[in-house]
Amino acid sequence: MIGASIRARKASMWPYHPSLLATPVPRYTSFPTAAELTPHVTEQDFADALASASGEISLYLHIPFCERICWYCGCNTGAANRQQRLVSYLDALHREIALVAALLPADARIGRIAFGGGSPNAIAPSDFTRLFDALAEQLPLDDPIVSIELDPRSLTEEWRPVLKAVGATHASLGVQTFAPHLQAAIGRIQPVEVIERSVALLRMAGITSLNFDLMYGLPGQTEEDLAETLDLASEMRANRIALFGYAHIPHLIPRQRQIDATALPDQWARFRMAAIGRHQLIGAGYQPVGFDHFALPGDPLAQAALSGRLRRNFQGFTEDQAPVLIGLGASAISSFPDLLVQNEKNSGRYRMMLSQNHLAPALGKRRTKDDQRRGAIIENLLCQGRTRVDAPLLQSAFERLAPYVQMGLCAVQEGQIVLSDAALPYARSIAAAFDPYRQDSARRFSSAV
């Protein structure tokens, strides 16, 4: 039995080239990335972009509160322990909905609504219902697909009718690991029964696409720990699994200082865990989607990957095809074909700007034609594993691509760059060859695996 497991692990291994993984790279959930946003954006820029956002639009609403803060978390969120702060944040969100609704053109159609955070279930179910009612009354909803991120630790029975009433079909649970000693090491205790109860509740509420966020690279985590967590996740038939490498960057995320850095697995151990995890999930019937997502056959994400319609946005790999994403709430990012805009991150300042009936853009970036061209190349490489590139752009990237070509991780064939099957852990690094903003990224991004 042990011999079979070792053979399976060997079969799952990608070729390991540590020097090609040495430079931290962005996750490329947008291009240019959030690191390129600057204060050179005005409220008028944002208003103009909203006024020309016709056709299909997706919405994202950010709820920056959680019942308990996990030590590893890099999200813009805070403790939901001050009622007045929650009330005034929700007031601001209602105002922002009204301002955006007044600017959208008549032919705009909202096809998706995603609630994220933080934990949207940190607010009261009645407040959530009021928020959804405001969206339905003021915005041109077009039978939207509704998705929500949830903290299983605070998912109470009251949420079941609420999720059913708004027609939510997609949900994502922060699970991370089922191993109790790892949960203690990252400050997130949630017994397996809590997840089982949440899964049952969500299925009864009508959730047909349920995602588990899981992590490898945790302090003290072994390959056996990861294998047991993946077994449990697949036994619970999560429709999607996102298997992320934990990024330890305490100089940027101070709450991570509570994590014992001396117990973190090294790059080789992380690499093995990513490979073994992928192998195990494929063996359990999941289809790989991009470099870190997995979906059961039949799930819309698996279908998008199979049919070449996979996209990448701020939530990771997605089947969402809308060209415009409007982000509402503190720190939320809106994405238009030629503009990125991020709302004020500080929720106090965000509330103040909305209380004066102003939109709250703080950072932004015009997407030049060159940015759009490079963004499409990066997205194609990450989503489809191949991309067409014109000769001058290929020439400009060739020096950075050369080591990957030499190692057989990608090839240039008739004006296309094609990634090999072994290139997945290197995909972001290969994509970075087309990113002119990445000269010195050592401190700002996470490891490539």
Ligand code: SF4
């Ligand atoms: S529940 Fe999620 S968003 Fe909240 S602190 Fe934990 S990881 Fe972060």
